[in-house]
Amino acid sequence: MGTSPDFTATPESPLRVAVAGASGYAGGEILRLLLGHPAYQEGSLVIGALTAGGNAGATLREFHPHLLPLADRVLGATDIDTLLGHDVVFLGLPHGHSAVIAEQLPETTVVIDCGADFRLENAADWQRWYGSDHAGTWPYGMPELPGKRDALVGATRIAVPGCYPTSASLALAPAVAAGIVEPVVNIVAVSGTSGAGKSPKVDLLGSEVMGSVRAYGVGGAHRHTPEIKQNLSALAGTDVKVSFTPVLAPMPRGILATCTAPTTVTVAEARAVYEKAYADEPFVQLLPEGALPATGAVVGSNAVQIAVTVDADAGLLVVVAAIDNLTKGTAGAAVQSMNLALGLPETAGLSTVGVAP
Amino acid sequence: MGTSPDFTATPESPLRVAVAGASGYAGGEILRLLLGHPAYQEGSLVIGALTAGGNAGATLREFHPHLLPLADRVLGATDIDTLLGHDVVFLGLPHGHSAVIAEQLPETTVVIDCGADFRLENAADWQRWYGSDHAGTWPYGMPELPGKRDALVGATRIAVPGCYPTSASLALAPAVAAGIVEPVVNIVAVSGTSGAGKSPKVDLLGSEVMGSVRAYGVGGAHRHTPEIKQNLSALAGTDVKVSFTPVLAPMPRGILATCTAPTTVTVAEARAVYEKAYADEPFVQLLPEGALPATGAVVGSNAVQIAVTVDADAGLLVVVAAIDNLTKGTAGAAVQSMNLALGLPETAGLSTVGVAP
Amino acid sequence: MGTSPDFTATPESPLRVAVAGASGYAGGEILRLLLGHPAYQEGSLVIGALTAGGNAGATLREFHPHLLPLADRVLGATDIDTLLGHDVVFLGLPHGHSAVIAEQLPETTVVIDCGADFRLENAADWQRWYGSDHAGTWPYGMPELPGKRDALVGATRIAVPGCYPTSASLALAPAVAAGIVEPVVNIVAVSGTSGAGKSPKVDLLGSEVMGSVRAYGVGGAHRHTPEIKQNLSALAGTDVKVSFTPVLAPMPRGILATCTAPTTVTVAEARAVYEKAYADEPFVQLLPEGALPATGAVVGSNAVQIAVTVDADAGLLVVVAAIDNLTKGTAGAAVQSMNLALGLPETAGLSTVGVAP
């Protein structure tokens, strides 16, 4: 795996960025963020190839009418010919497709994969949950976890975390790392529908999802479970038992993760642990006591809003975290990772300001 | 406390029913169900006084334009003069108001309270959670719990359960009663907004709730916690630790409760326990393996849809239950209780058919 | 076309009803209404074959988990063998499919088509809007229009009106028939998403429709335009110019039609016309002055709520009508028509009570 070359892009010699899977939700959100990135606005970053599988040949307007400056861009095929010649390639593809593209791209190209292919470290885990051979493991695009930021600086292959693991890991990491909870965590995470992607399915129709919430992947069956477990176990230095239930709610964006773990500390002690862990993190905000996060407050933003409390009767730490699944949960983490890889300011093009109401 | 007189109402001598708090959501839903009740349609049940606090003098149309047959009815004051002379009085009032009305009504009047006043058995619990003197305990309108149905037959004072306790208790009761789980339960329940009532508050405005989910009452702070604990501890014969987190979702109706508890049984064993417990229950449906409940499927219905599984990795029983918070969670339970109290068929006027999509 | 035989169904010799297209929204709503129909509850109507095209072999639960009493029913193929032997056959099929089935069914079978095939009287209109040969015209299932009710009594072939034409025609019929407006009408009708059906399409995904409204079929391009024109022109005795724009809103059910037409009458005169026209209609309610309809008040109900006013500055009659597109707009009209065809009470199994909030 290579190291990214010195980034001294200028309007005269701009950085070229491609997005594979541009017609999907992850691709669209990456483009939304790039359009607002200062490097793009100065001209030192240009948006090159936009590709899509079955949708090649169509204009971007058909899929993302909200991206007006790119509306007339024609989508290319997701193949190596189209993607070569870029400095950065974002991949927003179904799992199993990224490895094929990545191995054909030069080692010096910064490849940022929003899919699952390179997230899991354990080949047996991959085999169990995805039923295919393990492609490998790339630096993990969650700089807020201990040790992860450094590995992203100069990286040319980056695995963007899953949206649920982002909310759950950031909610629980400080407590698990500090050893103030037993290694037994319970997570119920309520998500908007965009996390399920843009493939048309009956159970994702507006008529079906509006006015209804439903759980899925119940009983530890969701593929994000091993990723959460991997993150927390590494911090705990021991195997962490993870119960994870995803719930689908009638809204396009957002994840609210309610996380509990047995504890004996007081709320003040717990909050002190979190304050210390996230003191310098630009995107993680520990809410003041009494305040609770809402996903509506982080729509379109890269912020993670976290409330920490203790249920003394039940003997549990209770942490609630809100993110935008498409921004901090996917495309925001991808751009944050790109910034780190290229030596740009980590927060460039990302905001802690949501669009509300 | 009295016993209800023989119920031999006929169109010539119909049962007179009043609803106090008719302008609220609980009151409106009771009226919706009564309008479809066979006794009403035959003329052997008449809808008498409809009362409201600050809204007395207005027509029902202003509050419930969906109740067309009663739209021109004028709301009376919520006082004893208006409510006397009825055979059944439903109370849909803020907590603390029901006792005052109830003690002025004859012992033979069937009084069905949708508020919290008479749910908790332990006076200290009441004092802790509501900060006032305990008014007493009435027969509990959840006939599906062991022993509760018999107490409702002929009762003239009935406490309708809270909406969250309905979903959580019915989800966990069989497992707790059978001793197949440890007495440590975790509940995250996602609710529609009607559970928060109809008083205008900024954080319940459509602009605030649409596109957003948020937790509240986090850390064991919600007043439904002791009611859940009371129900489960009675079944367990020991103190059950309860962690309960309510989450508000952008939909008017519905509760989806995700409940976990440590277990060592297999999914087949767990399902057998539930099948036995609910075999004869008209409103509780255990879903076939693989099916998961959605709140959208129980809108307007008195059904409880339950999925039971086991997360073997985490060592947990996972039960997901869906109800309509206004129907089975409030007004449906109230009508079901009325039917039992009066010797009517328990399911009269209630349906397991939802309005979807 | 035949006449339905005397209907003297009893539990001993019940009426057999089939639903073709049972996995779709129209089919599901017909079944929801039948489950609540007094004839079904008494046992004098039984629900026979439920069929579906590509979904044959699956259980109804997969498509309509809200129809618990029928959840385990297996869907049959939509063919003549499956549908023969029923007294009533409801068709909820894509247009073009109904004629094929209908011509194979005996003339004495009551066939009620929820599709468009038999709505238009003019063969050239059909050809223009649907691009195929005209199958014919059946009695039109909108008994509230002058002359239509009588034609439905004893009918064995019935064309259920389109959902938009139901809202617009009932909103404008009295004014057009009474000649108090010029024959130039403007209709903007906002609909829930279930009107677009259950076929999975990207632009109907929850992620796409929530938080967004959009117009479609703009410029007179929607196929319901000629049906509206046909209804109104017949009443006017002259060609009525119709401007119709459908708008999709983020809700599953409901149509709100805002209709205008030039007038010189006063609001009192206009209201008198509507009061007279709808005085005896069980499902049409003219709202008192100042009240305005909301679709939320008619969800699941067969009611049409109508507000009539005059914009004196603009010289226009303004009529706003709300219906549930699946009930009065489709399945409710179908059951209402069945009742008339069979000599049952017209309102049997139908309600003016909505499910709200």
Next chain:
Amino acid sequence: MGTSPDFTATPESPLRVAVAGASGYAGGEILRLLLGHPAYQEGSLVIGALTAGGNAGATLREFHPHLLPLADRVLGATDIDTLLGHDVVFLGLPHGHSAVIAEQLPETTVVIDCGADFRLENAADWQRWYGSDHAGTWPYGMPELPGKRDALVGATRIAVPGCYPTSASLALAPAVAAGIVEPVVNIVAVSGTSGAGKSPKVDLLGSEVMGSVRAYGVGGAHRHTPEIKQNLSALAGTDVKVSFTPVLAPMPRGILATCTAPTTVTVAEARAVYEKAYADEPFVQLLPEGALPATGAVVGSNAVQIAVTVDADAGLLVVVAAIDNLTKGTAGAAVQSMNLALGLPETAGLSTVGVAP
């Protein structure tokens, strides 16, 4: 009325901006846009006093948890002492309150009123629609209308247009100005709920608005009617008859205006008129033929997406326009006007990129 002083703000001598009514939706959106404004990010614009009526003393977090960088700011009182000493003062106040504040501020302070007080030119109109004395008329913050942009350059008093008039005027202005339609227009505009403000009212509760659409202000009763008429009549050079019906839809943001007017031109002729009118407008986008706007594509953006077509059967021009009522409909127009007043680039801090899905 003064002229704004030369704007040569720098980080050493930054522009000071205050927002009165900061706890409301207009105020919050102004702050969201200012936080992304390049002048703010460079430090040459600072956000000074934030005031609120009854909410003074609270932190901004309580009202706008999405504005993280300002979350701990304490709201001041909306009075002259708090607002003095700023270069720009945005007013997001109920109508009738702006004049009182404005007359106490120096003539050189740029005062930008998001309320209605200074929009109407005709005192009799004001008296009729608002029932009080006319406060005057300020330059109108819709630079896309002929002649309006120039009046905003250097202005120190600016009236921000209403949200409905923005959508309807921009939809119809080119056609009316070019004389290709008769001066008789019909507008049905579907709006999100934030346009109704943040005061808690029962009929704006989430439970009431979700799953329902309803019309209001029917029959020409909405106060935005005279503003639309004023805009269009000025362009037509004659009195334009305006029929305007607002419809409330279950979404927080967005307006979709469907506008019709009699025409004899072809769609090509109509489109040519619009292409010419809006060729140089940075925020107005005429969609290609066949594309139709959705409000979801302009959420958070200052764009106006417009589709123009002709219904030849009905003899009507049909124009559909989508805006975000809080951005282009209020706060975006306010910032756009500020930019013009101060000699900043008109588009600074504003985007044509929406947040979708």
